[in-house]
Amino acid sequence: xxxxxxxxxxxxxxxxxxxxxxxxxxxxxxxxxxxxxxxxxxxxxxxxxxxxxxxxxxxxxxxxxxxxxxxxxxxxxxxxxxxxxxxxxxxxxxxxxxxxxxxxxxxxxxxxxxxxxxxxxxxxxxxxxxxxxxxxxxxxxxxxxxxxxxxxxxxxxxxxxxxxxxxxxxxxxxxxxxxxxxxxxxxxxxxxxxxxxxxxxxxxxxxxxxxxxxxxxxxxxxxxxxxxxxxxxxxxxxxxxxxxxxxxxxxxxxxxxxxxxxxxxxxxxxxxxxxxxxxxxxxxxxxxxxxxxxxxxxxxxxxxxxxxxxxxxxxxxxxxxxxxxxxxxxxxxxxxxxxxxxxxxxxxxxxxxxxxxxxxxxxxxxxx
Amino acid sequence: xxxxxxxxxxxxxxxxxxxxxxxxxxxxxxxxxxxxxxxxxxxxxxxxxxxxxxxxxxxxxxxxxxxxxxxxxxxxxxxxxxxxxxxxxxxxxxxxxxxxxxxxxxxxxxxxxxxxxxxxxxxxxxxxxxxxxxxxxxxxxxxxxxxxxxxxxxxxxxxxxxxxxxxxxxxxxxxxxxxxxxxxxxxxxxxxxxxxxxxxxxxxxxxxxxxxxxxxxxxxxxxxxxxxxxxxxxxxxxx
Numbered sequence: 073x074x075x076x077x078x079x080x081x082x083x084x085x086x087x088x089x090x091x092x093x094x095x096x097x098x099x100x101x102x103x104x105x106x107x108x109x110x111x112x113x114x115x116x117x118x119x120x121x122x123x124x125x126x127x128x129x130x131x132x133x134x135x136x137x138x139x140x141x142x143x144x145x146x147x148x149x150x151x152x153x154x155x156x157x158x159x160x161x162x163x164x165x166x167x168x169x170x171x172x173x174x175x176x177x178x179x180x181x182x183x184x185x186x187x188x189x190x191x192x193x194x195x196x197x198x199x200x201x202x203x204x205x206x207x208x209x210x211x212x213x214x215x216x217x218x219x220x221x222x223x224x225x226x227x228x229x230x231x232x233x234x235x236x237x238x239x240x241x242x243x244x245x246x247x248x249x250x251x252x253x254x255x256x257x258x259x260x261x262x263x264x265x266x267x268x269x270x271x272x273x274x275x276x277x278x279x280x281x282x283x284x285x286x287x288x289x290x291x292x293x294x295x296x297x298x299x300x301x302x303x304x305x306x307x308x309x310x311x312x313x314x315x316x317x318x319x320x321x322x323x324x325x326x327x328x329x330x331x332x333x334x335x336x337x338x339x340x341x342x343x344x345x346x347x348x349x350x351x352x353x354x355x356x357x358x359x360x361x362x363x364x365x366x367x368x369x370x371x372x373x374x375x376x377x378x379x380x381x382x383x384x385x386x387x388x389x390x391x392x393x394x395x396x397x398x399x400x401x402x403x404x405x406x407x408x409x410x411x412x413x414x415x416x417x418x419x420x421x422x423x424x425x426x427x428x429x430x431x432x433x434x435x436x437x438x439x440x
Numbered sequence: 441x442x443x444x445x446x447x448x449x450x451x452x453x454x455x456x457x458x459x460x461x462x463x464x465x466x467x468x469x470x471x472x473x474x475x476x477x478x479x480x481x482x483x484x485x486x487x488x489x490x491x492x493x494x495x496x497x498x499x500x501x502x503x504x505x506x507x508x509x510x511x512x513x514x515x516x517x518x519x520x521x522x523x524x525x526x527x528x529x530x531x532x533x534x535x536x537x538x539x540x541x542x543x544x545x546x547x548x549x550x551x552x553x554x555x556x557x558x559x560x561x562x563x564x565x566x567x568x569x570x571x572x573x574x575x576x577x578x579x580x581x582x583x584x585x586x587x588x589x590x591x592x593x594x595x596x597x598x599x600x601x602x603x604x605x606x607x608x609x610x611x612x613x614x615x616x617x618x619x620x621x622x623x624x625x626x627x628x629x630x631x632x633x634x635x636x637x638x639x640x641x642x643x644x645x646x647x648x649x650x651x652x653x654x655x656x657x658x659x660x661x662x663x664x665x666x667x668x669x670x671x672x673x674x675x676x677x678x679x
Binding site for chain 1: 489619
């Protein structure tokens with residue numbers, strides 16, 4: 073890790089990655105569309121801290137409003153976050169906002185680029201502070217309280233935007249102070265829905281609609297599923313990593329008993345397979361093979377040997393892939409296997425999907 | 441970036457070796473007779489670290505690092521051939537065999553194929569992953585050469601040699617993930633390419649029977665890649 077503030081270079085950069093490609097992630101979008109100044113100011117603060125003069129916001133092209141607003145004329149507010157001599161100081165900072173190419177990995181020639189590094193070449197080799205839209209947006213809020221803290225600061229002080237979906241009772245965004253337990257977020261009020269009503273979860277675990285909580289999936293396709301026993305765990309980078317998940321993009325998918333974990337793993341693997349750039353072999357072929365194996369298992373054609381092979385491939389793809397996409401692609405499979413192995417077994421041994429999601433292949437196909 | 445390379449000492453597989461900081465681990469290892477398997481690497485072309493065959497373990501580093509692009513540094517303790525690495529390498533070869541339609545018996549490059557040699561030397565005797573049997577075409581539109589995508593491992597040697605050595609950049613890669621394939625120009629038939637100089641460099645750096653000369657029968661396509669070190673040495677001397 074390079075300390076950008078101490079690095080000696082003629083040009084330094086602040087890069088804001090607002091090209092969230094995870095399925096169902098709208099954290100950067102909500103921040104950029106509703107309060108783009110928050111991000112611009114966060115970048116200016118980061119730039120001031122490290123002595124950068126140029127910033128890039130890499131905005132997802134599919135968010136036209138965010139593209140438009142991230143380039144809002146800075147003069148709308150008295151305290152301009154970008155431009156020359158910001159806030160009466162002699163500090164100048166310019167922000168450009170190239171739009172994305174619609175993919176997680178952008179490939180140019182025979183060289184793949186993960187999205188943030190698509191900023192001009194010079195930026196790629198110069199010292200740069202990368203940060204997600206959500207994190208930089210909160211740099212502004214933190215600074216107003218007198219402390220600029222980002223990843224790397226004290227875990228309990230960091231802030232993130234998370235988004236809750238699927239079976240959460242109240243879907244939407246929450247600016248969370250890292251460190252609060254899952255249960256206290258709306259996630260808990262989601263599938264369980266008792267905190268607000270004052271019930272202890274151990275006493276009544278029923279969803280208002282009568283369904284039981286099963287898991288929270290955090291971090292998008294690179295993350296993992298966290299079962300009920302860890303609901304009291306604080307939501308911060310370290311604790312999530314301990315149970316095999318990540319903060320990642322900040323998406324939180326709350327799932328109740330009508331979700332099949334094999335199906336969830338299959339869904340994320342399909343995403344990774346289609347987002348793989350194809351440069352390195354483990355990610356290109358490994359994700360495709362893992363997806364095929366998950367399909368076999370989910371429609372009742374899987375065997376114990378398939379499961380064993382799937383685990384071998386997970387280990388191999390995780391440790392040999394070239395970039396973060398492949399290195400984290402097996403995570404949803406590994407975490408569902410860790411906590412919900414019985415569901416895989418039900419598909420393999422009994423040709424049955426406990427959640428009633430997966431359609432089983434006709435018996436003639438099973439023995440084919 | 442320090443312009444002047446320094447001399448450092450490292451340990452590769454228990455042997456102390458001297459190296460310069462502008463050398464890669466792979467170059468140092470080969471200099472000292474330690475073999476590390478590679479597929480996409482070819483001396484004289486820019487290394488891309490794509491095939492992941494040359495991954496090595498470095499003491500104190502959690503991640504495995506590709507020897508072809510990792511620079512030598514003082515005090516590195518490198519393991520090139522642990523049981524874990526062997527297992528990963530075998531799986532990579534298995535994935536490649538299952539990815540496309542590699543049928544050695546009818547291949548013009550049978551017995552002169554780097555993929556086949558690699559499988560043999562690593563002891564890959566069977567493929568555990570299901571074969572994918574994709575449908576790929578054969579492009580025989582060029583008057584001297586043909587391209588059989590069923591045998592391609594996407595090492596991008598053809599792309600690099602055409603761009604870096606010949607300077608034509610006829611070859612490139614189209615698509616993403618499992619749908620990737622090499623193309624000529626903007627996905628036109630090779631024979632219709634107006635950038636191709638018919639130099640044949642791509643054919644002779646291709647590790648498998650994908651790019652071949654026309655008029656050879658099964659097992660007859662011997663690749664002659666000797667031109668590459670010669671060309672790069674001559675160019676280096678000129679500059």
